[in-house]
Amino acid sequence: MKSMVILGSTGSIGTQALDVARLRNFTVRALTSNSNIDLLEEQIREFKPEIAAVADESRAAELRTKVADTSTRVLGGEEGICAAAQLNADKVLNSIVGIAGLKPTLAAIEAGNDIALANKETLVAGGELVTSRAKEKGVSILPVDSEHSAIFQSLQGSPGKKSVKRLILTASGGPFFGRTRADLEDVTVEQALKHPNWSMGAKITIDSATMMNKGLELIEAAWLFDMPADKIDILVHRQSVVHSLVEYVDNSVIAQLGVPDMRVPIQYALTYPERYESPAKQLRLEEWKTLTFEQPDYDTFSCINLCRQAITKGGVYPAAANGANEAANKLFREGKIKFLDIADAVSGVLDSTEFLPCDSLENILLADSRAREKVHEMFGC
Numbered sequence: 001m002k003s004m005v006i007l008g009s010t011g012s013i014g015t016q017a018l019d020v021a022r023l024r025n026f027t028v029r030a031l032t033s034n035s036n037i038d039l040l041e042e043q044i045r046e047f048k049p050e051i052a053a054v055a056d057e058s059r060a061a062e063l064r065t066k067v068a069d070t071s072t073r074v075l076g077g078e079e080g081i082c083a084a085a086q087l088n089a090d091k092v093l094n095s096i097v098g099i100a101g102l103k104p105t106l107a108a109i110e111a112g113n114d115i116a117l118a119n120k121e122t123l124v125a126g127g128e129l130v131t132s133r134a135k136e137k138g139v140s141i142l143p144v145d146s147e148h149s150a151i152f153q154s155l156q157g158s159p160g161k162k163s164v165k166r167l168i169l170t171a172s173g174g175p176f177f178g179r180t181r182a183d184l185e186d187v188t189v190e191q192a193l194k195h196p197n198w199s200m201g202a203k204i205t206i207d208s209a210t211m212m213n214k215g216l217e218l219i220e221a222a223w224l225f226d227m228p229a230d231k232i233d234i235l236v237h238r239q240s241v242v243h244s245l246v247e248y249v250d251n252s253v254i255a256q257l258g259v260p261d262m263r264v265p266i267q268y269a270l271t272y273p274e275r276y277e278s279p280a281k282q283l284r285l286e287e288w289k290t291l292t293f294e295q296p297d298y299d300t301f302s303c304i305n306l307c308r309q310a311i312t313k314g315g316v317y318p319a320a321a322n323g324a325n326e327a328a329n330k331l332f333r334e335g336k337i338k339f340l341d342i343a344d345a346v347s348g349v350l351d352s353t354e355f356l357p358c359d360s361l362e363n364i365l366l367a368d369s370r371a372r373e374k375v376h377e378m379f380g381c
Contacts, residue, residue, distance in 0.1 A: 003027040004270060005084055005092045005113070007104050009043055010036040012201050013095035013118045013144065013262060018043065019279060020267045030084035032096075037063040044072050051087060053080035055100070082107035091270050093144065094119045097203050098326050099319075099368055102126050106361065109139045116269035118144035120213075120220045121326075125319035125368060127223035128358040141224065142269040147217055148224055149265030150243035150256035155225070158246070167227055168245040168253075169217055170237040171296065172196060174208040177236060181300050187339045189332065196238070206329050210342050211296065215307025216325075219318050222311055229311045234304060236294045241283065259283050302343045306350060316356045316367035323371030324349035336381045345375045 004021065008014045009031040021028055028047040033040045035056040044052050044067050052067070053075040054060035060076030067074060075083055078100075085092050085108040092108040093116040094101050101119030108115055109130070117123070122130055123141075134141055143149050147169045158164065175194045176184055192209040193202060200208070207213035218232050243265075245255040258264050261280035268275070298305050303325070310317040328345035331337045337345075349371045356363045 001025060001027055002090045002270070003029050003088075005030040005087055005089045005108075006095070007032045007081060007085060007092065007101065008095035008097065008119075009033060010039040011095055011097065012204075013266065014093075015039075016263050017093050017095065017266050017270070018047070019263055020270060021047070023279060024267070024271065024276065026270070029087045029089050032081050032084050034096075034100075035059045037066065041066050044070060048072065051075060051080075051084050053084045055081055078103060085113070086111035087113075089113055091116045091142075093266070093270065094122065095144070097121075097201060099125050099322060099365075102130075102364070103361070105130060106133060109133045109137050112137055112139060114140045114142065116142050116144050116266070118266075120145060120216050121322055123220045123223040124216050124322045126358065126361070126364050127219065127318065129361065129364065131223055132359075142272055143220075143224055144262075144265055144269045145217060145220070146260070146262060146265050147244040148221060149268055151221065151225060151246055153256045153268070154244070154246040154254040158248075161226060163248050164227070164231070165247045165249050165251070166231045166233055167221055167225060168247060169214060169221060169232065169234050170240070170242055170244050170293075171211065171214045171234055172208065172240045173236040173238055173294075173296075174211060176209055177238065179300065181340065184300065184339055189335065192332075192339060202333060203326070203329055206333060206342075207325070210303050210329075210339070211301035212303035212307070212325050212329075212342065212346070214296070215304040216322065218304070219307055219311045229308050234296055236296050237292065239288060239291055241285075241288060241291055242293075257283055257285075303346060306343065306346050310350060313350075313355070314358070316358050316363055317350060317353055319358065319364045319367040320349050320353040320371040321346050323368035324375050327372040327375040331375070331379060331381060337379050341379065345378060348378055349374050 010033040030051040032053040057076035064074040085104040092113045095118040099121045105122040240260040247253045310321040324346045328342040
């Protein structure tokens with residue numbers, strides 16, 4: 001029986017990971033949440049983890065009282081989350097949203113735990129540091145994002161990096177595909193949260209609307225697969241059936257297809273290299289009839305190339321871009337800035353960032369902090 005830790009168990013990825021745990025009868029050693037203690041209490045009573053951790057320490061105290069009749073030990077704050085990540089387990093699934101997932105990833109690596117990674121910001125902000133630490137510890141990082149899982153699966157049996165011509169990430173295009181910048185001037189938060197294909201958290205759904213998510217995924221792919229940014233392309237594929245592709249030097253293209261259901265890549269990351277039946281619906285291509293592919297509109301959705309620029313510059317530039325996006329995304333969701341201001345925030349931060357190597361947690365967090373301060377300064381809030 002496999003054992004696992006789920007960081008961010010009350011979010012979209014975390015709850016779907018627990019669907020897989022039920023199906024596969026996994027032992028869940030620890031669960032964590034930012035603040036949703038009501039759902040976390042339900043999960044504790046069902047899965048009986050040794051540890052439950054809540055980032056919000058006051059909510060952790062409340063949860064401690066609620067589950068006092070169980071054997072689960074409740075921890076609070078960042079230290080509690082990292083302690084959960086360091087429990088001995090077959091896999092630590094990190095689905096924490098944002099750069100808050102970076103320290104727990106490093107903690108899991110330090111403990112020698114293999115990681116199923118859904119927290120893309122871990123590699124976006126700290127790719128050099130994280131991959132070097134994982135290599136030192138002999139830790140595997142397995143992708144959970146559907147696009148990176150698709151590339152990982154399409155690389156199985158590859159003779160090596162020299163045989164790969166390019167990686168092709170697919171994008172749904174989000175709710176605003178086909179719109180111009182003028183069309184997006186006054187879009188609302190509610191409109192931006194209406195994703196056509198996937199059910200995700202609010203921050204990630206806004207990232208999909210700006211297509212910043214695809215820029216972040218480009219950076220993540222560069223680190224996961226040790227591939228330069230100029231060998232990673234993006235195609236808009238509205239149906240979200242072809243999850244990504246690998247083109248080889250002989251012009252053969254291998255892709256991974258499936259219905260849009262995150263439980264497939266979650267399960268593969270948790271059970272790799274084995275495959276098992278999943279709760280996802282079977283893909284029947286005759287029901288889809290048409291699959292389409294188009295180039296992104298890089299002028300309207302400028303976040304993609306801003307991320308390409310950041311990874312090309314190297315150092316802490318990706319961390320700065322990520323920090324700017326997290327801050328601006330939150331301000332937009334709070335109604336304090338406009339939709340198009342998000343890309344302007346990332347651009348402004350990249351222009352003002354000075355190079356620092358991405359070889360220490362201190363440099364990464366400094367770049368992140370400065371980026372957030374710059375965004376608030378830009379918009380006066």
